[in-house]
Amino acid sequence: MPNLSATEPLRIADRTFHSRLFVGTGKFSSNEGMRDALRASGTELVTVALKRADLSGGHDPFADILEFLERDRYLVLPNTAGAMNAEEAVRLARLAVAAGLPNWVKLEIHPDPNYLLPDPIETLKAAEILVKEGFVVLPYINADPVLARRLQDVGVATVMPLGSPIGSNRGLETRAQIEIIIEQAQVPVVVDAGIGLPSHAAAALELGADAVLVNTAIAIAADPVAAAEAFAAAVIAGRLAHELGLGGTSARAVATSPLTAFLG
Amino acid sequence: MSMFSHVHPTIDFATLGDRARHASDADVRRILARGRAISLEDFAALLSPAASVHLEALCRLSRAATQKFFGKTIRLFAPIYLSNECVNICRYCGFSRNNDIPRITLPVDHVEREVRLLAARGFRSLLVVAGEHPKYVSNGYVETVLRRLLPIMPSLALELGPLETQDYVPMVRAGAEGLVVYQETYDEPTYRDLHTAGPKKHYAWRMDTPERAYAAGFRRLGIGALYGLADWRYEALSVAAHARHLLRTCWKAQVNISLPRMRPAAGGFAPKFHMSDRELVQTIAAYRLLLPHCGLVLSTREPPDLRDGLVPLGITTMSAGSSTEPGGYGAHFDETTWTPVGEQPGEQFHIADERPPQAIAAMIRGHGYEPVWKDFDQALVSEGEPAELALSPRN
Numbered sequence: 001m002p003n004l005s006a007t008e009p010l011r012i013a014d015r016t017f018h019s020r021l022f023v024g025t026g027k028f029s030s031n032e033g034m035r036d037a038l039r040a041s042g043t044e045l046v047t048v049a050l051k052r053a054d055l056s057g058g059h060d061p062f063a064d065i066l067e068f069l070e071r072d073r074y075l076v077l078p079n080t081a082g083a084m085n086a087e088e089a090v091r092l093a094r095l096a097v098a099a100g101l102p103n104w105v106k107l108e109i110h111p112d113p114n115y116l117l118p119d120p121i122e123t124l125k126a127a128e129i130l131v132k133e134g135f136v137v138l139p140y141i142n143a144d145p146v147l148a149r150r151l152q153d154v155g156v157a158t159v160m161p162l163g164s165p166i167g168s169n170r171g172l173e174t175r176a177q178i179e180i181i182i183e184q185a186q187v188p189v190v191v192d193a194g195i196g197l198p199s200h201a202a203a204a205l206e207l208g209a210d211a212v213l214v215n216t217a218i219a220i221a222a223d224p225v226a227a228a229e230a231f232a233a234a235v236i237a238g239r240l241a242h243e244l245g246l247g248g249t250s251a252r253a254v255a256t257s258p259l260t261a262f263l264g
Numbered sequence: 265m266s267m268f269s270h271v272h273p274t275i276d277f278a279t280l281g282d283r284a285r286h287a288s289d290a291d292v293r294r295i296l297a298r299g300r301a302i303s304l305e306d307f308a309a310l311l312s313p314a315a316s317v318h319l320e321a322l323c324r325l326s327r328a329a330t331q332k333f334f335g336k337t338i339r340l341f342a343p344i345y346l347s348n349e350c351v352n353i354c355r356y357c358g359f360s361r362n363n364d365i366p367r368i369t370l371p372v373d374h375v376e377r378e379v380r381l382l383a384a385r386g387f388r389s390l391l392v393v394a395g396e397h398p399k400y401v402s403n404g405y406v407e408t409v410l411r412r413l414l415p416i417m418p419s420l421a422l423e424l425g426p427l428e429t430q431d432y433v434p435m436v437r438a439g440a441e442g443l444v445v446y447q448e449t450y451d452e453p454t455y456r457d458l459h460t461a462g463p464k465k466h467y468a469w470r471m472d473t474p475e476r477a478y479a480a481g482f483r484r485l486g487i488g489a490l491y492g493l494a495d496w497r498y499e500a501l502s503v504a505a506h507a508r509h510l511l512r513t514c515w516k517a518q519v520n521i522s523l524p525r526m527r528p529a530a531g532g533f534a535p536k537f538h539m540s541d542r543e544l545v546q547t548i549a550a551y552r553l554l555l556p557h558c559g560l561v562l563s564t565r566e567p568p569d570l571r572d573g574l575v576p577l578g579i580t581t582m583s584a585g586s587s588t589e590p591g592g593y594g595a596h597f598d599e600t601t602w603t604p605v606g607e608q609p610g611e612q613f614h615i616a617d618e619r620p621p622q623a624i625a626a627m628i629r630g631h632g633y634e635p636v637w638k639d640f641d642q643a644l645v646s647e648g649e650p651a652e653l654a655l656s657p658r659n
Contacts, residue, residue, distance in 0.1 A: 026335055027335020029335075030629065031634065051641045052638055052639055062386040062388060062638065063388050063418075063637055084516060088643070095643045111516045112515055112516065113517070
């Protein structure tokens with residue numbers, strides 16, 4: 001288990017998280033393997049696709065990924081993957097609450113099933129409705145600084161810009177935009193999607209992202225438990241680097257002798 | 265953009281076909297080094313005998329690409345046949361109207377009983393199949409069936425005779441989210457020769473069905489050729505071109521490709537073109553490298569050993585424990601072992617993998633994959649009744 005007290009805790013809405021690694025639950029080779037990887041990651045927040053869950057309250061053994069999530073260990077963040085517009089996302093979120101899940105929702109609206117890129121217009125529309133209804137809304141967005149601000153204006157709890165397309169493992173291809181989002185953020189910034197290596201996660205935290213969400217890179221690793229541990233360590237390293245202010249760069253060599261020595 | 269029936273004739277299949285037969289080793293190595301196919305020309309090369317030599321490398325790339333997008337998961341579904349009445353004469357099909365088989369259209373109550381049997385086996389995703397007959401499969405029958413099944417099955421797809429967009433709309437409203445339509449063969453002369461009577465004669469009308477379905481609101485589109493009717497490389501190239509077209513024109517839809525091979529059926533049609541197991545595997549991997557996000561569906565037409573081997577190689581969806589006869593689950597399956605018992609005289613074709621769904625799920629787990637029974641919820645459906653149903657407690 002990584003030393004989670006090494007870095008500052010993260011606050012989102014009324015919750016405090018000691019781990020800045022959030023983990024997704026899709027794509028695992030077994031529910032038991034998922035459970036072990038989640039434990040090894042030290043995460044305190046896991047997302048789950050409502051389309052795979054049994055929302056009837058009947059504990060359907062063939063349709064209930066929720067049964068494998070240790071609800072006392074993690075905040076279960078229902079996500080609206082599969083929703084193609086605001087209406088569908090809102091309906092899913094309401095249904096999740098009716099089924100006993102928390103009123104937190106990872107808002108995912110991606111009408112294109114191939115690259116799963118989020119629809120900014122429908123996302124903003126749904127966020128507005130859900131925030132008014134009292135939901136804690138964590139929207140998945142393209143790395144668009146203006147959209148991030150618009151979403152903050154309607155009262156979302158975080159913004160979750162993508163580093164690169166879901167499942168691509170290509171890392172922080174949107175780095176320049178994420179930097180702007182972080183600079184302007186009034187809410188925590190969680191880099192979601194595309195994080196394929198622990199170094200990507202560390203880089204996001206070094207930049208000043210408040211957390212990262214990782215799924216594919218852990219779920220399809222040859223050893224998901226070891227991969228989860230590697231990401232947990234990377235997130236701590238990245239956050240420590242950010243807190244310490246490591247890695248300032250300069251275009252020119254910096255003289256080691258002080259230039260102001262003459263002032264005495 | 266034009267419908268695919270207008271696009272298909274403009275594709276240079278002669279050149280592509282030549283490449284599919286005569287690509288060089290260097291052509292294939294170049295694509296393998298890149299790790300993906302970026303054009304129909306690349307795809308053709310991957311279907312070639314030269315690529316067959318590199319089948320292992322091809323399959324490794326296919327596996328990696330599939331896992332990246334779909335994870336280590338396989339979705340499971342079952343077909344439910346509503347009716348084997350059909351007005352078409354298709355020389356290869358067991359349901360062809362000139363075949364002397366018992367004709368059955370299930371009353372809605374009977375359909376529900378069948379589907380409850382499937383639900384007890386774990387299925388939460390269903391392909392609703394019917395022959396093409398305006399008298400039996402019409403007048404709201406399908407919509408009534410769908411509404412009845414929704415509380416039991418969160419995911420419903422249809423495989424029916426092609427319809428106009430406006431005729432699909434009530435089915436989408438009733439809860440259907442997917443539509444499957446096989447072109448059977450993309451080779452037009454062969455198509456004409458095999459479909460001698462009935463509305464299925466219309467080659468272009470059938471080819472444009474996925475686009476009409478998309479306009480009606482379906483969010484999953486399934487296409488494919490029936491391998492055995494014409495040269496398999498030509499068919500695979502046509503399906504790939506069709507899928508690429510749909511990905512551009514129907515951009516909100518998940519496109520799935522099935523690769524059914526001919527099975528023995530009433531009428532005794534003997535396929536002229538053979539696609540070997542090795543060629544099937546090669547084709548699956550080639551699809552994956554060209555179309556990394558498309559679902560690839562494997563049915564119980566294929567025998568157990570082959571299905572087992574294909575789980576980690578690129579497919580994403582499997583059927584299991586299937587009957588292709590209306591009422592077949594209740595009438596011809598042993599309820600304890602869930603294996604077919606005796607003849608199914610009204611079946612469309614006889615399946616090759618008779619293992620029960622739990623055995624298939626165990627086999628999938630044995631490969632280190634998770635069988636996924638549910639991957640859709642009716643709360644996702646925008647319009648009307650289905651969402652209300654989803655919000656009420658399920659029985």
